[in-house]
Amino acid sequence: MSQSEASAQNRDEDTDHHRRMRALEAHSVGEVPVGCVFVYAPTGEIIGRGRNRTNETLNGTRHAEFEGIDMILAHDKYRVLAQDLANAFWKDVILYVTIEPCVMCASALRQLGIGQVYFGAGNDRFGGNGSVFNIHKDVNLPHTTYPSEGGYFRNEAIMVLRKFYVGENTNGK
Ligand SMILES: [Zn+2]
Numbered sequence: 001m002s003q004s005e006a007s008a009q010n011r012d013e014d015t016d017h018h019r020r021m022r023a024l025e026a027h028s029v030g031e032v033p034v035g036c037v038f039v040y041a042p043t044g045e046i047i048g049r050g051r052n053r054t055n056e057t058l059n060g061t062r063h064a065e066f067e068g069i070d071m072i073l074a075h076d077k078y079r080v081l082a083q084d085l086a087n088a089f090w091k092d093v094i095l096y097v098t099i100e101p102c103v104m105c106a107s108a109l110r111q112l113g114i115g116q117v118y119f120g121a122g123n124d125r126f127g128g129n130g131s132v133f134n135i136h137k138d139v140n141l142p143h144t145t146y147p148s149e150g151g152y153f154r155n156e157a158i159m160v161l162r163k164f165y166v167g168e169n170t171n172g173k
Contacts (some may be wrong), residue, residue: 027125036064036097038072041115047093048072066106069112071171091115100150103128104136110143 015131036037050067051097063087072078073095081089098120101109106128109117117129128151129148130137136139136148 005025034064034097034099036068036095039096040078041092041094044171047075048076061104063105065095065101065109068095069108082109094118096152098153099123099150100127100131102126103133103135106133109133110141113144114146115135118145118152119148119150120153122150154170 034052036050037046039045040047048068048071050064050069051072052064053062053067056062073082075130078089093117094116095114095120097111100119100121100123101117101122103126122131124131126132130136130150137145139145
């Protein structure tokens with residue numbers, strides 16, 4: 001545990017990762033603050049982003065990850081790539097998300113064939129990338145496994161959550 005925390009410290013110094021994770025805070029307002037960005041590894045471009053919109057939409061499936069996936073598939077270029085290359089496209093896509101993907105999102109990411117997931121804080125209730133279930137690496141499930149690492153900017157992620165829950169972040173801006 002302390003070893004993984006130490007390596008999380010080291011990762012915090014990676015400026016690319018840091019920039020991407022910091023960009024998420026702005027995306028988590030008025031909802032349980034989960035934000036994500038999808039990066040296309042060959043170009044380093046952010047091709048999708050999302051935040052949790054379950055309250056706004058009254059739809060419990062509108063998790064940040066699904067918002068980001070929809071954004072990618074709404075983009076002509078990436079939709080064509082995703083259709084033509086299927087798994088090869090998604091293998092080149094990296095997800096950064098403030099909170100560990102839940103079991104639903106973890107399964108969707110697996111079905112797409114996502115290349116890599118980095119998350120901030122673990123999700124002790126619904127986590128699908130190690131906290132509760134190991135959807136990302138269970139070899140007995142269909143579709144391919146994917147690497148997922150937690151502890152990225154865990155402190156920042158927890159701070160955002162804490163702000164949200166104490167109501168400091170309710171002005172919608
Ligand atoms: Zn989810």
